[in-house]
Amino acid sequence: MSIDATSSREPPKGASALAFRSGSADDRATPSRHRERSATRGRKPRRLTIGRIGLYGFVAVAAAFFLLPAVVMVLTSLKTMPEIREGSIFALPESFDLTAWIKAWSSACTGLDCEGIRVGFWNSVVITVPSTIASIAAGAILGYALSFWRVKGADVLFAILLLGAFLPYQIFLYPMVRAFSMVGLYNTLACIVIVHVIFGLPIMTLIFRNFYAGLPVELFNAARVDGGGFFRIFWNVMLPMSTPILIVAAILQITNIWNDFILGLVFAGRENLPMTVQLNNVVNSTYGEREYNLNMAATILTAAVPLLVYFVSGRWFVRGIAAGAVKG
Template sequence: MSRSIVPAATAPALPLSDTPDANARGPRPKTVGIGRVGLYAFLVIAASFFLLPAVVMVLTSLKTMDEIRLGSIFALPLSLDFSAWVSAWSSACTGLNCDGIRVGFWNSVKILVPSVFFSIAAGAIVGYALSFWRVKGANVLFAVLLIGAFMPYQVFIYPMVRTFSAVGIYNSLACIVIIHVIFGLPIMTLLFRNFYAGLPQELFNAARVDGAGFWRIFAHVMLPMSTPILIVAAILQITHIWNDFILGLVFAGRENLPMTVQLNNVVNSTYGERAYNLNMAATILTAAVPLVVYFVSGRWFVRGIAAGAVKG
C-alpha cells in the first residue's frame, strides 16, 4: 500500500520590514531626563576643570608682556606673538647658560630611547620567565618586584648614590639609564607577567615539544603576540621617563640634565621682570612629547589594556 507523502508546512516568510535585525538598536529616548542632564553637566564641568589651565597657558604664551600686565588672564591675544616660543627654545637662560630649553630636549631624548628599550626588554623577559618556566622561588621574586613597584623613590636615592659613586659611573648618561631601567622593571614585569599568564599554555607546550628553548620560544612565539602590551608598556615608560624630575636631577649629571630640570632652571632664572609668556611656552614645549604620544597612540593604549594588560 502506497503512502502519499505530504510536504511539511513551511512557515510563511516574514516581510522584509519585519525581519529582526541583529544590529538594530533600540529607539532613542524622546525625552531628556534629569539624570542625563546631570551627566552631561558633570562631564562639561570636569572637562573645563582639566582644560582650563592648558587654555590659560596657551593664551599667555602667545601674548606680549604688556598684554599680560594690563589684560585679563582669559583674554584672547590681540595678535599672535610666537617670540616667547622662539626664546624659550633657543635663548632662554638656565642659570648662566642661555641656550634655551632645546639642550634639555636632546638630553631627554638621549635618556629616553635606551631607557625605554632596556626597561621594556627586561620586563618582557622576566614576565615571560615567571609566567611559563616556573623557576624556583618565582612567586617570592614576583612579590618582591611588586613591593618595589610601590616603594617611593626617595627611600632608594641615597643608597644608590653611594653605590654608583663607588662603581664610578655616578652623574653620567649610563647612570641615569640604569636607574630608569631598575625603577621601571617592577611595573613592566607586572604588565608582561599578567599578559603572558592570559595566553594559552598549549602554545608554550607545543613549542617545547618541537624542541624550542627559552629564547626561541620567546622570540618566535611570545614576542609576535605581544604587540598590544608592548604599546601599553612603551606609552607608560615614555610618559614616566620624560616627566621625571628628581631622578634626572640627582643621577644624570650637569651635562645630561633632562628637559624637566632645564624647565625648572628657566622658570627660576629670573632677572628683573618675570617673563610669564616665556615660562608658559617652555612648559608647553616640555609637555609636548607626552601629549603627542597620548594623542597619537591613545587608541592603541586602550586596545592593549583590553587585550589583557590587566589580566591575572
C-alpha cells in the same frame, strides 16, 4: 525528453529566489554580526532623559576643569608682557606673538647658560629612548619567564619586584648614589639610563606577566613539544602576540621617563640634565621682571612629547589595557 539538471545555472525566481539568496553563508552570518556589534556597543538611547543630561553636564564640567589650565597657558604664551600685566588671563591675545616660544626654545637662560631648553630636549631624547627599550625588553622577558617557566622562588621574586614598584624613590636615592659613585658611573648618561631601567622594571614585569598569564598555555606547550627553547618561544610565539601590551608599556615608560625630575636631577649629571630640570632652571633663573609668557611656552614645549605620544597612540593604549594590562 529528458532535461539535464546541471545544464541550468540560473537562480530560482520569486520566493524560491529569496530562499536561494538567504541560503548564502555570508548572508546568513550578516544578521549575527549585526547583533554582536549592537550588543557590544549597547542600545542607542531614543530620548534624552534627566540622567543623561546630568551625565553630559558632568562630563562637560570635568573636561572644562582639566582643559582650563592648558587654555590659559596657551593664551598667556602668545601674549606680550604688557598684555599680560593689563589684561585678563582669559582674554584673547591682540596678536599671536611667538617670540616667547622662540626665546624659550633657543635663548632662555637655564642658570649660567642661555641656550634655551632645546639642550634639555635632546638630553631627554637620549635618556628616554634607551631607557624605554631596555626596561620594556627586561620586563617582557621577566614577565614571560614568571608566567610560563616555573622556576624555584618565582613567587618570592615577583613579590619583591611588586614591593619595589610601590616604595617611594626617595628612600633609594642615597644608597644608589653611593653605589654608582663606587663603580665610577655617577653623573653619567649610563647612570641615569640604568636608574630608569631599575625603577621601571617592577611595573613592566607586572603588566607583561598579567598579559602572558591570559594567553593559552597550550601555545607554550606546543612550542615546547616542537623543540623550542626559552628565547625561541619568546621571540617567535609570545612576542608577535604582544603588540597591544608593548604599546601600553611604551606609553607608560615614555611618559614616566620624560616627565621625571628627581632622578634626572640626582643621577644625570650637569651635561645630561633632562628637559624637566632645564624647565625648572628657566622658571627659577629669572632676574627682574618674571616673564610669564616665556615660562608658559617652555612648559608647553616640555609637555609636548608625552601629549603627542598619547594622542597618537591613545586608542592602542585603551586596547592594550583591555587586552590584559590590568588583568589577573
